[in-house]
Amino acid sequence: MTEQTRKGFHAEIDEISDLIVQLAARAGDAVARATDALLKYDLVEAQQIIDDDDYIDVAAIEVEEKCQSLLALQQPMAGDLRQILAAMWITGELERTGGLACNICKGARRMFRTELPPRLRGLIAEMNEEAIRLIRLSVDSYSERDAALASALHDIDDRLDSLHRTFVKTLLESSRTHDLDVQPSMQLALIARYYERIGDHAVNISDRVRYMVSGVMPWRAGLARHRVRDELRTHELAADPAEMSSDSDDKAD
Amino acid sequence: MTSLIVGVLLVVGGAMLGIALDRALLQRWIRNRDPQRRHRAPGGGAHRRRQSARRVIEDAERRMESAEAGQVSAETAASRVEASLDALEAGLVLCDRDGRVVAHNTAATQFLQARHGEALVTRVIKELLEQARSGEQATTRVELHAEPRRSYEVRAGPVERGGEMLGAIALVHDITEHDRIESVRRDFVANVSHELKTPIGALSLLADSLAADTDPEVAARLAGRMQIEIQRVANTIDDLLTLAMLEDESGRADERVDIGAVVAAASDRISETAELRDVKVVVSMPADLAPIRGSRLHLESAVFNLLDNAIKFSDPGERVDVQVETDRDTLTLSVTDEGIGIPAAEQSRIFERFYRVDRARSRSTGGTGLGLSIVRHVALNHGGEVSVTSREGLGAQFNLELPLDNGD
Numbered sequence: 001m002t003e004q005t006r007k008g009f010h011a012e013i014d015e016i017s018d019l020i021v022q023l024a025a026r027a028g029d030a031v032a033r034a035t036d037a038l039l040k041y042d043l044v045e046a047q048q049i050i051d052d053d054d055y056i057d058v059a060a061i062e063v064e065e066k067c068q069s070l071l072a073l074q075q076p077m078a079g080d081l082r083q084i085l086a087a088m089w090i091t092g093e094l095e096r097t098g099g100l101a102c103n104i105c106k107g108a109r110r111m112f113r114t115e116l117p118p119r120l121r122g123l124i125a126e127m128n129e130e131a132i133r134l135i136r137l138s139v140d141s142y143s144e145r146d147a148a149l150a151s152a153l154h155d156i157d158d159r160l161d162s163l164h165r166t167f168v169k170t171l172l173e174s175s176r177t178h179d180l181d182v183q184p185s186m187q188l189a190l191i192a193r194y195y196e197r198i199g200d201h202a203v204n205i206s207d208r209v210r211y212m213v214s215g216v217m218p219w220r221a222g223l224a225r226h227r228v229r230d231e232l233r234t235h236e237l238a239a240d241p242a243e244m245s246s247d248s249d250d251k252a253d
Numbered sequence: 254m255t256s257l258i259v260g261v262l263l264v265v266g267g268a269m270l271g272i273a274l275d276r277a278l279l280q281r282w283i284r285n286r287d288p289q290r291r292h293r294a295p296g297g298g299a300h301r302r303r304q305s306a307r308r309v310i311e312d313a314e315r316r317m318e319s320a321e322a323g324q325v326s327a328e329t330a331a332s333r334v335e336a337s338l339d340a341l342e343a344g345l346v347l348c349d350r351d352g353r354v355v356a357h358n359t360a361a362t363q364f365l366q367a368r369h370g371e372a373l374v375t376r377v378i379k380e381l382l383e384q385a386r387s388g389e390q391a392t393t394r395v396e397l398h399a400e401p402r403r404s405y406e407v408r409a410g411p412v413e414r415g416g417e418m419l420g421a422i423a424l425v426h427d428i429t430e431h432d433r434i435e436s437v438r439r440d441f442v443a444n445v446s447h448e449l450k451t452p453i454g455a456l457s458l459l460a461d462s463l464a465a466d467t468d469p470e471v472a473a474r475l476a477g478r479m480q481i482e483i484q485r486v487a488n489t490i491d492d493l494l495t496l497a498m499l500e501d502e503s504g505r506a507d508e509r510v511d512i513g514a515v516v517a518a519a520s521d522r523i524s525e526t527a528e529l530r531d532v533k534v535v536v537s538m539p540a541d542l543a544p545i546r547g548s549r550l551h552l553e554s555a556v557f558n559l560l561d562n563a564i565k566f567s568d569p570g571e572r573v574d575v576q577v578e579t580d581r582d583t584l585t586l587s588v589t590d591e592g593i594g595i596p597a598a599e600q601s602r603i604f605e606r607f608y609r610v611d612r613a614r615s616r617s618t619g620g621t622g623l624g625l626s627i628v629r630h631v632a633l634n635h636g637g638e639v640s641v642t643s644r645e646g647l648g649a650q651f652n653l654e655l656p657l658d659n660g661d
Contacts, residue, residue: 018375025372032398039596118593119646125597126644132399136369143368 009074016066016087020094021139023059027094028135030056030101031198035128038108038191039121046105056098063091079212086212090142093201093208097135100194100201107191111184117174120188123167127195130160134202141206147213153206160199167192344425348382350418364425370397374405378423381409385421394428400597403429437605444607448489448622452482485619492623495554496606499630509544509658510552512584516575519556523564531569534560538577545584546658547635555631555639558624559588559651565620566592566649579657583637586653594645603641604629628653 030049037045067088070076076084116124134157141150168189175185207218335358338345344361348354357365364374374395384391390410397403409423456479463475520534527534545552556575563573571591578585595603599610607622625639628651632639636656643649 021368022372022376025367025370025376029370029373029398032400036398036598039598117646121596122594122645122647129400139368 009070009076009080012066012070013080013083016063016070016084017143019059019063019066020087020090021143023056023063023091023094024135024139024142026056026059027097027101028132030098031104031131031135032128034101034104034108035124037105039116039124041108041112043109043112046108049105050102053098053102056095060091060095060098064088067091082212082215086142086208089208090205093204097198097201100198103194104191107187107194111187114180114184116188117178117180119170120167120174123163123170124191124195127160127163127167127192130163131195131198131202134160134199138202138205138209141209142212145209145213147210150206150209150213151218153203157199157203160196164192164196342427344423346378346382346423346425347412347420348386348423349420350386352383352386352421354382355420361425370399370403373397374407374425377407378409378425381407382421382423385409385411385423386418387411388418402598403427404432405429433601437602440608441606444609444622448607449486452485452489455482456486485621489621489623492621492627495627496623496630499551499627499634506548506550507546508549510547510549512542512545512552512577512586512655513538515549515552516556516577516586519553519560520575522557523560526561527564527573530564530567532564532567533572534564534575535572536575538575539579542577542579542584543657543659545635545655547655548631551631551634552655555628555653556586556588558628559586559653561620562624563588563590563592563649563651566590568592582657582659584655584657586655587650588653589648589650591648594647594649595641595643596645597643600641600643604639 030053033045033049036042037049067084070084071081074080134153137149137153137156140146141153171180171185171188171192174180180188204219211217338358339360341358341360344364345358346354346361346365347356354365364371364378367375374397377393377395381391381393388411390408392406392408395405395407397405404427406426406428407423408426409421412419412422459475459479459482463472463479466472466475516536516538520536523534560573560575567573567590573591574587574589576587576589578587595610602608603610604625606626609622628639632653632655637654639651639653641649641651
């Protein structure tokens with residue numbers, strides 16, 4: 001408590017945001033390192049990255065605990081509360097990003113001794129760059145509290161999604177032309193998916209930034225749609241009660 | 254706290270300025286002081302008292318002046334130290350006894366306000382300052398793997414004066430270039446011995462077998478293999494000599510060279526290899542090009558090496574495009590292939606002597622590993638440069654930029 005009062009609430013919040021920036025730097029670096037290890041067939045480095053992921057976990061827990069104690073001791077409201085909640089969520093996304101970098105390394109391990117066709121290597125390098133760009137942009141939007149940039153991330157992520165599709169298409173072609181076995185093909189498909197997921201986590205971060213800045217909850221769009229549909233259905237059911245039984249039959253399938 | 258900053262700045266600055274300080278200046282200063290001391294000794298009676306009174310006043314005045322001057326010079330010294338710290342390439346961060354950052358120079362700003370990869374350096378700075386405050390020196394390397402790749406070295410140590418702990422200081426050096434040069438040097442030594450030893454080793458084995466074998470058919474085959482290896486060494490030595498000549502620059506002729514003729518000659522020389530590998534070379538360039546000042550022979554060798562490289566890394570059925578474009582004072586010759594491409598991390602290194610992206614492949618393609626170094630040297634000798642853009646699996650484009658000779 002003494003430390004709390006001395007440092008002041010906003011100094012604590014600033015420290016949390018510094019920690020998040022550092023955590024993002026670590027997570028982004030892990031992704032770049034994992035790509036290097038994958039493309040250089042470097043299993044020692046891959047293992048090192050997996051081991052180093054513990055640092056990311058520790059850093060994430062550090063942020064979480066700071067947030068928890070601020071919530072408990074200061075009982076913040078409005079913008080302050082949103083900032084702390086956003087920090088907790090963003091930390092989770094970054095921790096997952098680090099986890100996905102590990103998954104890339106594990107994939108590299110499982111397909112060791114497979115020479116990757118050049119085009120697939122090129123696409124992996126491109127997905128890596130795009131994923132890191134998204135992480136950086138999401139951190140920019142967080143540090144600058146830039147809701148406009150945060151909203152743009154959904155669209156910016158389209159490029160990574162389309163790279164992912166191209167990769168899968170090329171992979172299917174390569175498994176014929178380059179004689180790729182099932183195991184490496186499967187690992188490659190998964191690895192491409194990991195990059196795509198890293199992009200999604202960056203987009204999630206940007207959603208939390210929008211919430212932090214303006215209070216909107218973009219991730220609730222699905223809930224809103226569900227409610228509207230629900231409402232429409234109740235209206236329809238009220239109009240025609242016979243629908244009820246067939247609807248529950250559908251659900252049972 | 255301010256006194257700590259000024260104090261530590263003075264300690265650091267003093268050390269830096271100390272190197273530059275002229276010893277002769279110091280000696281002159283000491284010599285100037287001596288006569289004043291001698292003045293005090295002689296004299297006697299009232300005259301002596303008057304004199305001594307005047308001396309006291311003069312002395313006091315002088316002391317006041319020098320005190321003022323001292324204050325001013327302390328201020329200018331502090332600002333000078335600050336300016337010189339800002340001029341340092343290395344980042345410098347100072348913290349006080351309690352670990353609070355109290356000063357940093359301009360170069361350190363990028364780390365203290367870092368948002369992306371450099372935020373990792375921020376963390377290391379803080380950790381090392383913490384360690385240094387407990388009295389130990391600490392050094393850590395930080396490598397950033399996302400593009401643009403960078404390496405930093407962070408050093409920290411305690412700042413003490415008279416046994417009292419004032420705080421800690423951290424220095425951040427960007428060692429990216431240093432590392433690059435180091436790896437160029439290391440790889441060069443390894444590669445040059447590999448390139449020269451491999452064919453020699455093969456020759457020695459083949460010669461042994463030849464000596465032991467009496468079957469003329471086997472002997473003929475062994476001799477054929479020996480010729481291939483000898484050709485390989487000869488090519489390497491030729492290329493090394495070309496490079497040596499280019500580095501010397503003595504071979505640089507000052508003629509007006511028609512680049513159209515150069516491209517025609519180079520593509521003519523390569524046509525046989527291209528046909529053999531089933532790669533089509535397509536040249537397109539404007540009709541009348543302004544000339545280039547330099548050596549026709551060297552330029553032809555550069556274009557030939559670019560074409561050779563493009564064809565080597567292309568698959569049968571693919572094409573290599575040569576395009577020449579000019580703007581007001583630069584000519585750009587680009588050679589584009591559809592081959593396997595070059596990994597991003599290797600692109601900055603392929604112009605090094607004997608550097609190979611893929612050793613296994615290079616042996617089968619039979620290059621010397623010096624072609625692109627020759628291209629770079631020719632470009633530099635002509636005041637131009639060569640660059641590459643590539644994506645693995647989508648080919649590569651080499652751009653050779655050369656200044657045009659506009660007659661001025």
